[in-house]
Amino acid sequence: MIAPAQSLVIVGSGLAAWTLVREFRKLDAQTPITLITRDNGDFYSKPMLSNALSSGKTAAQLVSATSAAMAHQLGVTVMTKTDVTAIDPVACSVTTALGPVTYSRLVLALGADPVRLPLQGDAADRVISVNDLQDYATFRAQLEGAKRVTVIGAGLIGCEFANDLVQAGYEVDVIDPGTHPLGRLLPLEAGQQVQQALAHAGVRFHFGTSVQAVLAAPQGLQVELANGHRLASDLVLSAVGLRPRIALAKAAGLQTARGIVVNRQLQTSQTDIYALGDVAEVEGLLLPYVMPLMQSARTLAAHLAGQPATLRYPAMPVVVKTPAMPVVVSPPLADAQGSWQVNAFSDGVDARFVGSDGTLLGFAIAGKATGQKTVLQKSLPAVLA
C-alpha cells in the first residue's frame, strides 16, 4: 500500500492513538491518516476496565464507538487486525502482513504490556492480566461460575479490581510484597486507611509475601505464597505494573530507555517518528495515566499540524477508583525534598508532602478528604514546567 505523499501513519488504536486523531483533525481536516492496529480498533474506556464489573458492563458495552464509526467520523483509514513487524526509517515505511505502508510522519502509540512475574506450577499459564478490552472479555468469561479471585499486586490497578470484584460478590485475596495498598503512591498511614476500608468491604490482604506457584486443583486453582500459605482460588489476576512496548522501536534503531525516548514535541531520536501514550518516555517520565496522555496528544497534534508546541505537564492528580475508600494522589516528584504530614480521621485521610519551606509538593487524600482535590491541585508545582 502506497500512502499519499503527505500522510500520517499511527500504529495503535488505544486512547493515545484515537485522542491524537481527534485533536489533529481539529487542526487539519485534509492530511490523510492511516491507523494500523493489531486489534479491532474500537474506541473504549480504558480506565473503566477495572471498575466495570460491579456495574454489570460487558466488553461490548464499554465500546463507545466502533472503529468503523471512528474512521467515518474522523476521516481515517483503519487497518484492523494488522501487526506492524518492522519500521524502516530510511525508506519511511512500516512492514505489515498486507505489505509495506509508507509514511511521511509516523506515530507509535503502541501502549504497554502487563508485567508478568515468573511463577511456578502447572497452572501458571492460567494467570490473566486485564490491559485491553479483549482481556476484559476473557476476564468476564472466566468469572462465569467463579467465586474466589486472587489478585497479584496491591497497586492502583490491583486495588481497583479488588474493590470491583468484592463489590460484585466475589471472594478476593490480594497479595503484595509491600506493607500497604498503593505502596508506591501513598505513605503508610494513608495506605492503611485504604486497606481498612477495602478489608471492611471484604478484601483479604496478604502483605509482605508473594505468589510462588499456581497449581491446578480438583476444583479451581491452588495459589502458593512465599510465606507458606495456600489459597484456594478460581481465577488469578495479575496486576503488577506495565512495561512499554519498545521492541519495534529498538529494532529500528530508535533511542529507548524504559520507554521510547521522546522530546517535548513527542519526537523520537529519528526525524518524523513520534511516540505517544504509555510507550513514550518524556524527559525520564513514564506516566501511564489519562491526563498526561491528553496533554501529550494535544501537543503532538499541534506540532504535526505545523504549530509551535511544547509539552508541559501541570500537576496531574490520579484518581484511584476504589469506592470503598476513594483516593486521589499527586505524588511528589522523584527529586522532591520534604516529608509527609498525615492527618488521618475516621472516614478518610489527608496526607500532604511538604517541602522544608512549607510548599506543597504532593498529596494523597482519601475518603471525605477527596473534596480537597481541586484546591490542593491548584497549589502544586507543575510536573514538567
Place this chain on the structure above:
Amino acid sequence: MKVWQCIVCGFIYDEAQGIPEDGIAAGTRFEDIPENWECPDCGVAKADFEMVEIG
C-alpha cells in the same frame, strides 16, 4: 437535574451538585458549562467526549 458520566474515565457530573470548588455552581446544567471545560479527572475536552446521561 441530570447526572452525567465521562465516557473515558467514569467521572460523574451531577448538575444538582455542580463543582463549586471549580467555579461551577450547584444547579449548572451540563450544556451551560463552558465549551473549554475539561473533565477534572482525565482532562478529556467537553466537546470531544460527550458526557453520557445516566440519571
